[in-house]
Amino acid sequence: MNQNTGKYLILIGSVLLLIGIFIYYFSDKLHWFGRLPGDIHYENKNFKFSFPLVTMLIISLLLNLILYLVKKFF
Structure with a gap:
């Protein structure tokens, strides 16, 4: 495992x-x-x-936004 994997695990755990x-x-x-x-x-x-259906769409949009922000800043 490298150092980036540890960072991602800490980030996921914190979220x-x-x-x-x-x-x-x-x-x-x-x-x-x-x-x-x-x-x-x-x-x-x-x-x-x-x-x-609408609840799942909202959760999907929020998760995509979170993943986009994580990818952009890390």
């Missing part, structure tokens, strides 16, 4: 730690997440289906 802290302390304020307009929810008597 995951920050996300975990944010979710831990603000989970009561994130109840809307996964229930955005455009998310598909179907519920029947014996069946429940959920496909959070």
Whole structure:
């Protein structure tokens, strides 16, 4: 392993730690997440289906932005 691999592992760990802290302390304020307009929810008597399409798009955009910034500055 070289030195850059260690830097990337520390960066990824720090980002995951920050996300975990944010979710831990603000989970009561994130109840809307996964229930955005455009998310598909179907519920029947014996069946429940959920496909959070818009939520996944937002997560994808945020991850792409983070990866772009990491790539640009490191």
